[in-house]
Amino acid sequence: MPTTLVQPLLRLALAALFAALAPLASAASFDCAKARSAMEKLICSDAPLSALDDQLNTAFKEAITRSKARPQLVQWQREWLQSYEVTQCKDARCLGQEFAGRIALLQSVAPATAASAKWNGTYTRYHQGKPDKDSASLAIVGLQDGKVYLAGDAVWYGPNAANGQVNVGEIRGVGTLRNGLLAYDGDGCTATLALQRGGLAVKEDDGCGGMHVTFVGEYRRK
Numbered sequence: 001m002p003t004t005l006v007q008p009l010l011r012l013a014l015a016a017l018f019a020a021l022a023p024l025a026s027a028a029s030f031d032c033a034k035a036r037s038a039m040e041k042l043i044c045s046d047a048p049l050s051a052l053d054d055q056l057n058t059a060f061k062e063a064i065t066r067s068k069a070r071p072q073l074v075q076w077q078r079e080w081l082q083s084y085e086v087t088q089c090k091d092a093r094c095l096g097q098e099f100a101g102r103i104a105l106l107q108s109v110a111p112a113t114a115a116s117a118k119w120n121g122t123y124t125r126y127h128q129g130k131p132d133k134d135s136a137s138l139a140i141v142g143l144q145d146g147k148v149y150l151a152g153d154a155v156w157y158g159p160n161a162a163n164g165q166v167n168v169g170e171i172r173g174v175g176t177l178r179n180g181l182l183a184y185d186g187d188g189c190t191a192t193l194a195l196q197r198g199g200l201a202v203k204e205d206d207g208c209g210g211m212h213v214t215f216v217g218e219y220r221r222k
Contacts, residue, residue, distance in 0.1 A: 117142040136217065147175070155169075
């Protein structure tokens with residue numbers, strides 16, 4: 001989608017995201033009287049889509065309040081807005097389907113008292129007491145029914161990194177809590193995580209990145 005359409009979409013769909021970055025009581029809103037782009041006019045002229053946009057706003061704010069995991073939810077929402085699934089939409093039907101699915105997922109975010117919410121946090125991998133030179137980070141949000149959303153990135157810097165010998169990996173999706181562990185299996189990537197005091201440990205992973213890339217290690221919660 002052209003940049004001229006993507007930017008209005010990010011503004012429109014995310015009154016909620018901007019509200020999370022500022023006090024919730026002063027949520028931003030889009031003035032349809034000033035709509036200029038095709039996407040702005042589409043959303044403003046389509047009543048069902050406008051209603052879904054309002055529901056998305058509400059679901060996002062309620063998820064933050066319920067989970068008390070504002071930083072992780074803001075990151076998660078931002079990544080979703082910038083995803084191909086959203087930005088490639090060019091009509092109300094496509095965007096409406098994305099909004100509806102996102103609303104359902106946000107409504108599944110667990111309250112702060114739930115067992116899965118113990119995983120809520122942003123984690124950075126450490127090695128020998130310092131942030132690992134081969135960096136890795138994870139953002140986690142607990143969901144209902146023993147599910148957990150996690151988003152992570154890992155990097156391996158080779159001996160010739162200055163000339164491009166760098167490989168990357170990522171984890172994006174929903175995992176399941178089993179016997180106190182978090183098991184993730186999606187898009188060919190598998191990983192097992194365990195909570196520990198002050199952070200977590202990735203016990204094992206497979207297929208989550210390029211050569212030499214791994215998420216395995218000890219992580220500290222920020």
